[in-house]
Amino acid sequence: MDYPSILKEIEAEINLNQTRGKVASYIPELARVNPQKYGLHLACMNGDHFSLGHSDEKFSIQSISKVLSLSLAISRLGSRIWSRLDVEPSGNPFNSLIQLEYEDGIPRNPLINSGAIVIADILVSALDHPKKDLLDFVRKLGGSEDIHFNEEVAQSEKEHGFRNYALANMLKSYDNLHNDVEEVLDFYFHQCSIEMSCKELAQTFLLFANEGAIHNTKDRVLTRLQTKRINSLMQTCGFYDEAGEFSFLVGLPGKSGVGGGIVAVHPGEYSVAVWSPRLNKKGNSVLGMKTLELLTTKTGRSIF
Numbered sequence: 001m002d003y004p005s006i007l008k009e010i011e012a013e014i015n016l017n018q019t020r021g022k023v024a025s026y027i028p029e030l031a032r033v034n035p036q037k038y039g040l041h042l043a044c045m046n047g048d049h050f051s052l053g054h055s056d057e058k059f060s061i062q063s064i065s066k067v068l069s070l071s072l073a074i075s076r077l078g079s080r081i082w083s084r085l086d087v088e089p090s091g092n093p094f095n096s097l098i099q100l101e102y103e104d105g106i107p108r109n110p111l112i113n114s115g116a117i118v119i120a121d122i123l124v125s126a127l128d129h130p131k132k133d134l135l136d137f138v139r140k141l142g143g144s145e146d147i148h149f150n151e152e153v154a155q156s157e158k159e160h161g162f163r164n165y166a167l168a169n170m171l172k173s174y175d176n177l178h179n180d181v182e183e184v185l186d187f188y189f190h191q192c193s194i195e196m197s198c199k200e201l202a203q204t205f206l207l208f209a210n211e212g213a214i215h216n217t218k219d220r221v222l223t224r225l226q227t228k229r230i231n232s233l234m235q236t237c238g239f240y241d242e243a244g245e246f247s248f249l250v251g252l253p254g255k256s257g258v259g260g261g262i263v264a265v266h267p268g269e270y271s272v273a274v275w276s277p278r279l280n281k282k283g284n285s286v287l288g289m290k291t292l293e294l295l296t297t298k299t300g301r302s303i304f
């Protein structure tokens with residue numbers, strides 16, 4: 001596959017100046033980002049790497065972290081976690097409250113906020129030093145010690161995260177949150193505030209292209225079965241009420257975040273991360289989706 005030519009074509013086709021969409025502002029600290037940023041990193045299983053634009057610049061990974069916290073929870077507790085949440089697409093916005101009440105406090109899946117808050121609760125119970133252990137896990141997958149929380153972003157979300165407080169309290173009312181709301185949300189806001197570059201994210205997500213083993217090592221983090229399940233969840237739930245659209249356009253499992261990042265995985269082939277902060281109404285990066293649609297269309301390859 002001639003990735004360098006394909007990436008050149010993509011770079012020529014996307015137009016930063018005509019891109020619609022808005023930078024996330026409901027977490028005020030995120031609104032400070034330059035909307036013109038654009039980066040891509042493609043990490044191939046055969047060891048090749050390709051990149052475009054601001055691929056080495058760190059940004060807030062936000063909901064992409066939900067895949068990493070889920071992976072840590074599954075690696076520690078296995079399928080026991082599924083007694084607390086479901087694996088169905090929600091068809092609702094990522095921070096929706098309504099469905100959670102209808103469904104008696106059992107979140108639809110771990111990639112919407114309510115489900116990720118339950119996973120945060122599970123990790124707060126299971127880990128000795130929850131925030132440090134999560135960061136160590138992400139650093140191990142990414143092969144870099146230079147991965148950190150952004151305290152300003154975590155604090156900004158804590159001050160404005162009214163819907164997440166509502167979700168956590170609703171979970172608590174159904175007995176599906178075992179620790180204090182404050183403690184669980186402190187962990188959740190920190191996981192969302194992790195900053196990584198496209199390069200670090202692509203490297204980290206190679207795990208899901210590599211059947212659950214850290215690339216180029218014999219270090220297995222997830223079993224094949226667990227990896228299949230996490231990729232399946234990304235495919236069906238990674239983009240909330242736009243999961244169908246992403247699957248239709250791109251045809252790969254993936255996960256977005258309101259920091260403007262998207263990661264997608266082609267099992268056995270590559271992992272790719274894109275960053276462009278302008279979001280559509282569903283909270284997904286406009287150019288990120290466009291870029292990945294172009295990538296799978298021009299290569300003529302997806303998982304389908």
Ligand code: GLN
Pocket residue numbers: 061062063064094095113157164192256257258259283
């Ligand atoms: N921290 C954000 C929130 O909880 C993450 C949302 C997202 O990236 N979709 O609202």
